[in-house]
Amino acid sequence: MNKQPYILFLLSSARVLQLRDGTRIPTGFWAEELVVPWNLLKNSGWTLSIGTPEGNIPIVDPDSLDMANLNNDQQKADKLAEQLSRIPELEHPVSVQSLHAEQLDLMQGLFIPGGNGPLMDLAKSADVARLLQHCRDHRKVLATLCHGSAALLATAHDHSAPPFSGNLVTCFSAAEEAATALAGRWPYTLEEHLRNAGFLVSVGKSWQSHVVDDAQILSGQNPASAVALTQAFIQRLFFQTNKENRQ
Numbered sequence: 001m002n003k004q005p006y007i008l009f010l011l012s013s014a015r016v017l018q019l020r021d022g023t024r025i026p027t028g029f030w031a032e033e034l035v036v037p038w039n040l041l042k043n044s045g046w047t048l049s050i051g052t053p054e055g056n057i058p059i060v061d062p063d064s065l066d067m068a069n070l071n072n073d074q075q076k077a078d079k080l081a082e083q084l085s086r087i088p089e090l091e092h093p094v095s096v097q098s099l100h101a102e103q104l105d106l107m108q109g110l111f112i113p114g115g116n117g118p119l120m121d122l123a124k125s126a127d128v129a130r131l132l133q134h135c136r137d138h139r140k141v142l143a144t145l146c147h148g149s150a151a152l153l154a155t156a157h158d159h160s161a162p163p164f165s166g167n168l169v170t171c172f173s174a175a176e177e178a179a180t181a182l183a184g185r186w187p188y189t190l191e192e193h194l195r196n197a198g199f200l201v202s203v204g205k206s207w208q209s210h211v212v213d214d215a216q217i218l219s220g221q222n223p224a225s226a227v228a229l230t231q232a233f234i235q236r237l238f239f240q241t242n243k244e245n246r247q
Contacts, residue, residue, distance in 0.1 A: 005108045006047040007237075009034065010096065010128070010151065012117025013056035019185040028061040030115035031080040032070075033145050036226040037111055037233070038087060044234050046108075048089065053125045055095030060084060061115045097127045104134050109237050111230075114146030114172065114223075119187050122151035129154040132163040136216065141240055143218040143233040145226060146172045150190055152217075153197055165198035168214035170221045173203040 011034065017027035041048055052058050063069055070076045084090065094103075110131065112122070122128050128151050135142045142164075144151060149171035155162055174191040177183065194201050203221060204210030210221040211228045218236065220229035 003106070004047055005106055005241075006049050007041055007109045007111060008094075008107050009038065009048065009050045010110060010112045010122065010131070010148075011050055011052055011058040011093070012115060012121050013052040013054070013058045013093070014117035014120035015059060017116045017120060018187060019182065020187060021185055023185070026062055027116045027120065028059040029064075029113055029117055030146065030223060031060050031064040031084060032223045033064075033113035033115065033148070033226055034087075035080055035083045036223075037113065037143075037145070037230040039083070040227070040230045041111070041234065046237070049094060050087075050089040050092075051094040051096045051099070053096050053121055053127050055093055055098065057091060057093060058117075061117065064115060096125075096131050099131070104131075104138075107140060108241065109141035109143070109233065110135055111233060112142075112144045112148035112151045114144075114148040114150075116147055118147050118150040119190065122148070123153040123193075125151075125154050126157045129156045129163060136163045139216060139240070141218070141233060141236045142216055143220070143229055144169065144171075145220045145229055146222050147190060149194065149219055152199065153193060162197055162199075164217055166200070167217050168200040168202060168212055169194060169217055169219045170202050170204070170210055170212040170225075171219065172222055173206065175203070176206045176222060179206060 011029045016024045018024050065077050171190045174189050202212050209225045209228050212219045218232050
């Protein structure tokens with residue numbers, strides 16, 4: 001258990017993505033969307049932890065290490081795989097379900113990377129909704145990246161509105177989804193579902209960095225947004241920490 005302020009990375013532990021046509025394909029978290037913010041935050045001196053809804057070990061989406069999705073850059077694929085191997089916390093995730101009050105109080109911020117896995121588990125977890133509600137109630141810094149924004153759809157057992165419904169966010173866009181190999185087969189269109197759940201959604205140009213800053217939520221559209229999103233997240237963390245120290 002963390003005994004000092006820390007940042008929690010919430011990852012999907014889904015292993016299968018079920019498409020609209022019933023096909024089931026491997027899934028997980030997106031390598032770059034964990035590695036980039038993890039390294040930036042670690043280099044900024046933060047203590048980092050990884051959690052999944054029930055404490056199951058997350059796995060990397062194999063597509064995120066496929067050269068076809070990395071501009072045919074084998075060196076980048078190898079570097080991402082090597083950097084993932086240096087994150088031992090991936091083998092010992094905490095269970096969001098079992099986080100108690102003291103652990104939640106020590107959590108200074110929540111960062112939710114994407115990959116297609118969040119569409120399967122984070123979006124449907126009442127425990128994730130409870131974690132998000134804690135962030136809202138206690139003004140913890142929150143960032144979602146790409147399909148990680150699917151976590152914002154999570155609702156409590158009473159199926160009340162998602163905790164941050166009404167906020168302005170971004171996510172992997174409908175246009176970007178339509179340009180992938182899964183075009184027309186995605187389980188659902190995240191941009192559309194967020195709008196239907198009451199969120200205001202802003203999307204930028206496909207494959208370009210686009211970050212939205214709205215009240216407590218910071219969100220990035222795609223992997224290209226990882227650096228800018230994390231920098232904004234770090235800036236807000238320090239602002240919030242300094243504000244608390246002055247009180």
